[in-house]
Amino acid sequence: MVSAISANAPMIFHQRPEPPDSESPLDIAVDKYNSDLKAGDPCVLWNDAQAIRAAVKQEIGDDIASLPQRHKTELQPTIDQLVDTYGQSIMSVHDMDPAVTKEVIQSGIDDYKKQATTWTPEDRSKVDAYIKDAMTRNGGDIEKSFEDLRNMRWTPAYFYDSNLAIAADYLRARWETQKYNNITAQVEVSTYLDQKKQGQTPQNGPGPVSQYSKLQEEYMYKGINDQWNTLNWFEQMFADSPDQTEADLAMAAFENDAS
Structure with a gap:
């Protein structure tokens, strides 16, 4: 018969050996x-x-x-x-x-x-998903949504993600339209795309500058139109006045931080 263990009896613990390091x-x-x-x-x-x-x-x-x-x-x-x-x-x-x-x-x-170091293939569905997710995370705030994707672009794992670069460019174009108006944003985007076609776009962040593509151009102008169409006719008339546009062009300096 096994006797009961006394509460006062010394307990002996044996050190369990460390398992060998697992191979990768x-x-x-x-x-x-x-x-x-x-x-x-x-x-x-x-x-x-x-x-x-x-x-x-x-x-x-x-x-x-x-x-x-x-x-x-x-x-x-x-x-x-x-x-x-x-x-x-x-x-x-x-x-x-x-x-x-x-x-x-x-x-x-x-x-x-x-x-x-090879740019990922362009995929419209992935671009749309990046935009939708950023807008959802930031409650529809255009500037914060752009900054969200820009921050991803500044993370090494995403340096060569073409779809993320296009999505960030779309939101940047929307933000420029929100800050100024559609005419100012079109001038900025047109200048930026011309520079990119000629390989003259400066590196404005830690990641490489994305290559020019027709899909990128499409999304940047889409960004302008999507943002402009959120305004009613009266807001558009005020924002699009010649005096306002002239002032905006004097202030605007489009710098695509996402490159």
Whole structure:
């Protein structure tokens, strides 16, 4: 019969050993590749190499995605430089691996650098979703909605998001119309687009300047019209008066902070 444990009896706790550090998906992929190198089956090694490249992309992508928003003048490091830095840290972990393994890892880093610095394909539905979400988050406030998307544009993970850039340009055009009028905003947008077509748009934030596209032009003029149409005829008549327009043009200096 087991006697009851006395409340005064000393309790003995055994220290539970710390579990070993878990391997990352990249470490697991590299281990498999190194193991399969002995057999040398080309098909198996090809699949292993693809797994390494996918894991490299994921690991570096996660590192970049965790970076915070930058201030307007923080232009460094670029995405190229970030990928190089995170890639070097990966290579240092696998410094003792076979040369062929390191070659596969480096090719994964190089492939991801190219992908990470390529503008995403334009998608009208994604542009609309960015605009709708920003407007919802900010209660329909045009200026705050623009600043919301601009702040996303100033986050490294979104530097090459074409759809976000177009959405931010749309809201900026609406905001300019709200501040001044449709004529002033049209002059500003037209000048900005002409500069962009000629590759003369200055970098007005930490992210790269988006490329000119017809979809971008469409959305910027749509932004002007959408905002102008929120006014009744009397408000439009006042805002569109020659004296008001002249004053607005003298004040306006369109600087697309989202680039």
